[in-house]
Amino acid sequence: MNNSLNIPRLFTEMRRAQKKRHRDIALELGISEAELIAAHSGVMTDDDAISLRAVRLQARWPDLIKTVETLGKVMALTRNEACVHEKKGVYHHSSVNGQTGLVLAGDIDLRIFYQHWSSGFAVQEELADGTQRSLQFFDRSGVAIHKIFLQPESNLQAFDALIMAFADDHAAPLQIQAAAPRAEATLPDNFDNAAFRDAWRSLRDTHDFFSMLRQFKISRTLALREAGVDYAEQLDTAAASDVLLAAAQEQVPIMVFTGNAGMIQIHSGPVSKVLPTGPWINVLDAGFNLHLRTDLIAEAWIVRKPTTDGLVCSLELFDAHHELICMLFGERKPGQAERCEWRALLDQMRTEHLLCKA
The missing domain is CATH 3.40.1570.10 (HemS/ChuS/ChuX like domains)
Incomplete structure (x- = not known):
C-alpha cells in the first residue's frame, strides 16, 4: 500500500x-x-x-x-x-463442508469457496x-x-x-499478492476426443461436469469446442441481451449464476424489468438486479448436458480470457425435467444467433 x-x-x-x-x-x-x-x-x-x-x-x-x-x-x-x-x-440455512459453504435460503442462494477468502x-x-x-x-x-x-x-x-x-484487533498488516498470470489453455498431448465425448454423453448430473473437466485436464471453453454440435454450439454475443429480454417478455423463469473464484451467486425465478444502457444490459427488479457488460462478452455458447432428468440446457458467457462470466438456465429443481418454454427460448436464440463457421 x-x-x-x-x-x-x-x-x-x-x-x-x-x-x-x-x-x-x-x-x-x-x-x-x-x-x-x-x-x-x-x-x-x-x-x-x-x-x-x-x-x-x-x-x-x-x-x-x-x-x-x-x-x-x-x-x-x-x-x-x-x-x-x-x-x-x-x-x-448456511452450512459448510471443508472449504465449501452453502447458503440455501431461496432468495439468497450461494456456493462459497472459502479457500479463496x-x-x-x-x-x-x-x-x-x-x-x-x-x-x-x-x-x-x-x-x-x-x-x-x-x-x-x-x-x-x-x-x-x-x-x-x-473484530480482529490484532490482525497482521494486509498482505496483497499479485494475481497469477493467466496461462493459455491448451489440449493435453494425449487428449482422447472420442473418450471425452463418451464421458459427456454419459453425464447424469450437471455437477458431474466439473469432475469430467478435471478428469480430461481440459478448460471449459476448450471442452465446448471439443464436445460436438449435439452438446455445444457457439452463438454471437448479442444472444446475451436477447435471452434476458425474451425471458422477461415471455415470463420464462430462469436461473442466473454469476461468480468468481470465491463465490457463485444464483437467482431463480422470473425477470421483468430488463433495460439496455450503453454497453450494459440490466435487470432492475425489486429483489434482483443484474448488470452485464455486453462489450466484455467474447463468447456465448448453448450447452447441453445429459442428466437423469433429461437434457439440461444453458447459455454460457465468457470473456476474452476464457473466464466464465455467467450462466443462464431455465428454472428447475433436481428431479424435474427442463421447462419446455426455456428450451423453446434457447431454440429461438439458436435460430437468430448461431455463429456461422468459415
Whole structure:
C-alpha cells in the first residue's frame, strides 16, 4: 500500500466529487480495493473529512456467514469484471463442508469457496442519503469476492453485535499478492476426443461436469469446442441481451449464476424489468438486479448436458480470457425435467444467433 497517500481523505474527496465506485477509486489510486478499505481501519469517527470507516474481521468465515442471518433482510452482491449480481433476502440455512459453504435460503442462494477468502471488513460509509453499512470480503489479490449490504429493515443491533464478535484487533498488516498470470489453455498431448465425448454423453448430473473437466485436464471453453454440435454450439454475443429480454417478455423463469473464484451467486425465478444502457444490459427488479457488460462478452455458447432428468440446457458467457462470466438456465429443481418454454427460448436464440463457421 502506498503510505505516502492520505487514502481516507483522498477517497472521501473523490467519492463526493466524482461519485465513483470503490473499485474505480482504488484503481485510480494504484491500490487494490481491499487496501482501500483497510486504509480506513481505525480512522477517527468524528472527522467530517473522512466518510468511511472499517473494522477488520477475523477469518472465521463460515461462522461469520452463519451469523449474517441475524441481520435479517440484506442485499448480497457478487461480481466479476463483466457482471454484477445483486439479490435481496435473508441468509438462512448456511452450512459448510471443508472449504465449501452453502447458503440455501431461496432468495439468497450461494456456493462459497472459502479457500479463496483472505480478508474481510465491516464497513460504514456516510452517504448523502444516510449511512451505508456492509460486510466486504476479498481474495489474496485484494479483489472483492462478496459484499453484503444492510437494508432499511436490517437489524442494526445485530450488525453491531457481529462486529464485536468478529473484530480482529490484532490482525497482521494486509498482505496483497499479485494475481497469477493467466496461462493459455491448451489440449493435453494425449487428449482422447472420442473418450471425452463418451464421458459427456454419459453425464447424469450437471455437477458431474466439473469432475469430467478435471478428469480430461481440459478448460471449459476448450471442452465446448471439443464436445460436438449435439452438446455445444457457439452463438454471437448479442444472444446475451436477447435471452434476458425474451425471458422477461415471455415470463420464462430462469436461473442466473454469476461468480468468481470465491463465490457463485444464483437467482431463480422470473425477470421483468430488463433495460439496455450503453454497453450494459440490466435487470432492475425489486429483489434482483443484474448488470452485464455486453462489450466484455467474447463468447456465448448453448450447452447441453445429459442428466437423469433429461437434457439440461444453458447459455454460457465468457470473456476474452476464457473466464466464465455467467450462466443462464431455465428454472428447475433436481428431479424435474427442463421447462419446455426455456428450451423453446434457447431454440429461438439458436435460430437468430448461431455463429456461422468459415
